[in-house]
Amino acid sequence: MISAQSPQVQAKPGPDFNLRGYLEERRTLVEAALEQSIPVTYPEKIYDAMRYSLMAGGKRLRPILCLATCELLGGTIAMAMPTACALEMIHTMSLIHDDLPAMDNDDYRRGKLTNHKVYGEDIAILAGDGLLAYAFEYVVEKTENVAPEQLLKVVARLGHAVAATGLVGGQVVDLECEGLSNIGVETLHFIHSHKTGALLEASVLSGGLLTGADKETLQRLSRYAANIGLAFQIVDDILDVTSTRDVLGKTAGKDLQAQKITYPSLWGIEKSRQEAQGLVDAAKDELACYGERAIPLQAIAGYITARTH
Amino acid sequence: MISAQSPQVQAKPGPDFNLRGYLEERRTLVEAALEQSIPVTYPEKIYDAMRYSLMAGGKRLRPILCLATCELLGGTIAMAMPTACALEMIHTMSLIHDDLPAMDNDDYRRGKLTNHKVYGEDIAILAGDGLLAYAFEYVVEKTENVAPEQLLKVVARLGHAVAATGLVGGQVVDLECEGLSNIGVETLHFIHSHKTGALLEASVLSGGLLTGADKETLQRLSRYAANIGLAFQIVDDILDVTSTRDVLGKTAGKDLQAQKITYPSLWGIEKSRQEAQGLVDAAKDELACYGERAIPLQAIAGYITARTH
Numbered sequence: 308m309i310s311a312q313s314p315q316v317q318a319k320p321g322p323d324f325n326l327r328g329y330l331e332e333r334r335t336l337v338e339a340a341l342e343q344s345i346p347v348t349y350p351e352k353i354y355d356a357m358r359y360s361l362m363a364g365g366k367r368l369r370p371i372l373c374l375a376t377c378e379l380l381g382g383t384i385a386m387a388m389p390t391a392c393a394l395e396m397i398h399t400m401s402l403i404h405d406d407l408p409a410m411d412n413d414d415y416r417r418g419k420l421t422n423h424k425v426y427g428e429d430i431a432i433l434a435g436d437g438l439l440a441y442a443f444e445y446v447v448e449k450t451e452n453v454a455p456e457q458l459l460k461v462v463a464r465l466g467h468a469v470a471a472t473g474l475v476g477g478q479v480v481d482l483e484c485e486g487l488s489n490i491g492v493e494t495l496h497f498i499h500s501h502k503t504g505a506l507l508e509a510s511v512l513s514g515g516l517l518t519g520a521d522k523e524t525l526q527r528l529s530r531y532a533a534n535i536g537l538a539f540q541i542v543d544d545i546l547d548v549t550s551t552r553d554v555l556g557k558t559a560g561k562d563l564q565a566q567k568i569t570y571p572s573l574w575g576i577e578k579s580r581q582e583a584q585g586l587v588d589a590a591k592d593e594l595a596c597y598g599e600r601a602i603p604l605q606a607i608a609g610y611i612t613a614r615t616h
Numbered sequence: 617m618i619s620a621q622s623p624q625v626q627a628k629p630g631p632d633f634n635l636r637g638y639l640e641e642r643r644t645l646v647e648a649a650l651e652q653s654i655p656v657t658y659p660e661k662i663y664d665a666m667r668y669s670l671m672a673g674g675k676r677l678r679p680i681l682c683l684a685t686c687e688l689l690g691g692t693i694a695m696a697m698p699t700a701c702a703l704e705m706i707h708t709m710s711l712i713h714d715d716l717p718a719m720d721n722d723d724y725r726r727g728k729l730t731n732h733k734v735y736g737e738d739i740a741i742l743a744g745d746g747l748l749a750y751a752f753e754y755v756v757e758k759t760e761n762v763a764p765e766q767l768l769k770v771v772a773r774l775g776h777a778v779a780a781t782g783l784v785g786g787q788v789v790d791l792e793c794e795g796l797s798n799i800g801v802e803t804l805h806f807i808h809s810h811k812t813g814a815l816l817e818a819s820v821l822s823g824g825l826l827t828g829a830d831k832e833t834l835q836r837l838s839r840y841a842a843n844i845g846l847a848f849q850i851v852d853d854i855l856d857v858t859s860t861r862d863v864l865g866k867t868a869g870k871d872l873q874a875q876k877i878t879y880p881s882l883w884g885i886e887k888s889r890q891e892a893q894g895l896v897d898a899a900k901d902e903l904a905c906y907g908e909r910a911i912p913l914q915a916i917a918g919y920i921t922a923r924t925h
Contacts, residue, residue, distance in 0.1 A: 350780075350785055352788060353784060354780055357780065404741055404742075407741065409736075428718035429718045430791075432718060432719065432741065433784045436745075436778065436784050437780045439745065439749065440774075440775045440777075440782075443775035444776050444779060447768050447771050447775070455767075456764045458768060459756050459771075460756075462768075463753045465752070466749045466752035466753030468749075469746075469749035471663055471746045475662060475742045475746040475749070476662060479739065479742055
């Protein structure tokens with residue numbers, strides 16, 4: 308558990324790079340920005356519901372990827388923070404809606420009751436809608452020192468990552484495949500590259516778009532993101548098999564109960580670990596051309612396979 | 617029932633203005649653009665579900681308001697059409713989610729089965745999410761010949777109109793008030809100015825923003841929109857009491873069954889009609905300074921109180 312105290316660290320890329328300190332520093336900055344992002348007003352219940360899930364913890368990986376990519380390409384944290392917050396609002400929306408009884412029907416998320424268990428299904432649906440819509444308003448209203456053309460590209464990419472071309476499409480195929488035992492690896496890749504990968508890719512790409520990155524750079528960032536996205540999912544699947552509920556903060560073994568096809572069920576645990584490691588290595592290689600500046604994003608890639616929860 | 621055939625009319629503002637022909641012409645243009653807006657690809661089910669509700673008819677009032685306002689201020693239909701489509705996608709999302717069992721639990725909408733009755737609750741939730749996210753991508757990707765700064769303002773306004781500051785906030789208060797008999801007119805105004813009014817206002821304002829309208833113009837457009845929005849809701853409430861299901865295409869008398877407070881229940885039918893007429897007259901007056909160019913928007917205002925379904 309990383310402390311939420313104000314960080315003393317000034318984690319900089321370099322030979323002594325301290326990933327733990329870096330993640331703690333960034334997570335604290337993101338938490339502070341998120342805390343300010345949704346003031347509570349009438350009707351309080353919906354703002355409370357949005358804040359309940361938005362402030363329920365988590366690694367804040369998407370915002371941190373956005374900030375890190377923006378900095379890699381010469382941008383600042385300040386430029387990227389509204390987009391970083393918008394990414395977390397969108398991610399939170401997807402969790403709230405995925406947990407609904409009509410979807411995955413989860414009672415717990417990050418060790419706390421899910422949104423609909425606290426506020427009711429109606430408010431949970433609306434809290435998701437509200438977070439999604441507000442993310443777009445927020446990124447436009449709060450971003451400074453970014454060219455309008457570039458900010459428009461960020462908006463379009465965020466939309467693309469959530470719509471049927473992104474996480475909505477992934478969730479649909481995931482629901483369709485539930486209980487089926489003859490799912491191939493292509494379908495599993497489709498589910499995860501859309502359900503999880505699309506927003507991770509948008510997190511990295513938006514950090515690049517804010518700085519006006521060229522096409523070649525954006526393609527490199529996409530490949531980095533696709534690799535870590537898939538690795539992330541494989542590790543998630545492995546952890547679902549090997550972890551207990553206390554560590555995960557959600558119901559473990561749930562994929563198995565729901566008879567979901569996972570990477571370990573297709574490949575076994577050992578091959579799944581190897582594949583994840585190969586993807587992480589490829590992701591790191593994509594950014595080798597940036598030298599020391601790439602250390603944070605490379606270390607984040609490594610962290611994905613090393614994590615235990 | 618207005619025909620969906622390609623229009624022969626070239627309805628122009630002027631003394632001989634033909635509102636029926638104008639609405640038919642614009643509705644046909646909007647239908648054609650919407651038809652093209654969502655191509656079907658894998659996974660087909662979610663695209664089918666989005667298209668099912670998006671192409672389920674309706675007056676296309678929000679898109680038409682956006683186009684008309686853009687033209688009033690010297691812009692073109694082509695400039696505004698992507699925003700017009702995005703407004704209809706957002707409106708459709710709100711209908712799909714409002715109809716869900718956890719919300720208003722409606723089986724019929726515009727004479728057809730509601731989205732979740734056809735595709736299931738899970739897909740209906742995701743179809744709404746998909747439409748909302750895609751609306752933002754679509755407006756950015758498809759809009760041409762508009763200054764990026766102005767397009768960003770359109771994006772922010774769309775987000776504001778849906779979030780807790782707009783229709784989500786209105787729906788929350790509406791749900792909270794269900795079954796309560798001591799709701800005052802201020803609360804009823806809040807519900808409708810948010811649940812219905814916010815997106816109507818965004819329809820009109822976005823048409824203005826696309827042309828780079830100044831602050832004074834935008835304020836005038838806001839007042840026009842607020843007046844027609846409230847008038848629209850009052851007439852809806854009256855029609856719920858006086859119409860039958862065959863005409864409305866939805867379950868009539870539903871407000872009464874659900875014990876919802878409405879304008880007729882607060883004021884009676886006659887005073888409600890008078891209030892709606894007063895609001896329409898005020899809306900028309902706001903645009904008097906534009907002379908003949910304002911005739912379409914003024915006629916649309918008049919149409920709201922004259923409509924019978």
